[in-house]
Amino acid sequence: LLYGASEIGVGGRFMDGYNAIMESKDIIFDQLANLGFEGVSGFCIFASLGGGTGCGGTPALIELLKQRFQEEEGRRIFVYVIGILPFEGQSSEALNSIWAVSKLLRAQLQERGADLTILLSNRTMLRRILQWRKGESVDYLRRELDVDIADIDSIEKMVPSTLDEASAAESRTEQAFVELVNPMALDVVEAMLSPGVWESHKDVFPTTDLADYSRKLDPVVVPAHYSDIGLIPDAGSMPKQLKTMIDYAVKECSYADVGEEPNAESVYYVLSGPAHIAKAEYGMHVKEALDKFIAPGAAITPCYVQYHIKDAKTNLLLLLGLPKIPELVTIINEATQLVNLHSGASPLKQGWFMRSKGTSRKELVDA
Incomplete structure (x- = not known):
């Protein structure tokens, strides 16, 4: 303008x-x-x-x-x-x-x-x-x-x-x-825009666009973006790997400082990557890993973006709704x-x- x-x-x-x-x-x-x-x-x-x-x-x-x-x-x-x-x-x-x-x-x-x-x-x-x-x-x-x-x-x-x-x-x-x-x-x-952009080689579930973020999140949000994550299902306990991923994303990848205990009132996460990584079966482990960073009763909304191409990178976008912001x-x-x-x-x-x-x-x- x-x-x-x-x-x-x-x-x-x-x-x-x-x-x-x-x-x-x-x-x-x-x-x-x-x-x-x-x-x-x-x-x-x-x-x-x-x-x-x-x-x-x-x-x-x-x-x-x-x-x-x-x-x-x-x-x-x-x-x-x-x-x-x-x-x-x-x-x-x-x-x-x-x-x-x-x-x-x-x-x-x-x-x-x-x-x-x-x-x-x-x-x-x-x-x-x-x-x-x-x-x-x-x-x-x-x-x-x-x-x-x-x-x-x-x-x-x-x-x-x-x-x-x-x-x-x-x-x-x-x-x-x-x-x-x-x-x-x-x-x-x-x-944030990626899940709503159509690409022939990917599947998104549930379907997600900008309107979904505003419906599910509290009105003030701090994002955390962790890219090129080294998750390897055959290399050990996936719950432990996912916990490490969430810990690192919140503490080291947030784009405004939310401290050690953000106590977020809501969370929207987008896990994207190869089909054998970005899958809903891991949702319960992600929620367990998020538990110490959210307030009691906080809503957690997932989105999984599966890429059907060789060498797809694994990325995590966390949107923390109404967190503490020291x-x-x-x-x-x-x-x-x-x-x-x-x-x-x-x-x-x-x-x-x-x-x-x-x-x-x-x-x-x-x-």
Whole structure:
């Protein structure tokens, strides 16, 4: 979508991002009409939950879509938000993020929000990449940023905030890290879409598409994606292998940090691979392995994708509905520190919130 008067976003002022959508309603629906939106049953909104455009524009766009299709036309549509939380240490982005997540959650409670909000995290995805492809990632950053990275553990804290008068070097640094993590976000979306895409050499049961996820899961989801899994039925106990698979997926492959005990209220899993691996007979073992990561009585919904081709890889997609997300506590703390920094009796301090975010200190504290 192209809208608004600015070619470079709204500079972190999420209320400007919100208003830009509302003021561009006709332009936006003209663009959607040109894309052929009359026959669609849903929309996926990909958004950075750190900047002003994504944080402000996403809740506004959901409002417009729900109003147009459900209230005015009486047509049921599904709206999915794939929201990316900021890198570590980006305190200004953290403040925006908390406002946006609060806005999205409150809209869902009023049944006027997204059907699913799928949270991914730049800081967690970066940590995963550095664990899995350390040498390759360091070489890329050295090449892009022309810096000597001596301490691998310091990389996660190298991403600057770019909302407040960022220099060219800071913008380039953030962009390099974004390019590093973006493919991971796309992998999750592809894995979610895959069961609903017809291919002659695969079977899916039960049939699964995006609407099924929203019907079976709680409205806030953290994904975990474990690819190219080495499950070998003839090499030992399959229950033990499946337990190891689930443990690793939750603890090492989640795309936002859910800790050791996410206590998820619902789970949807997609096990894909060769027909002798991705089969319903293993469902009871998968459920047993998930037991320590879910709340009592949590619903578990399976999907099996069997490929009838040679050398098909085994992959697992876990969608954890309403899990504990310790990372959000960290982001809240970062945002609170920024609010406290700019709080005070002087008019200059009091005016910072309206100048930088387009809203009051009280609204941010409430969020």
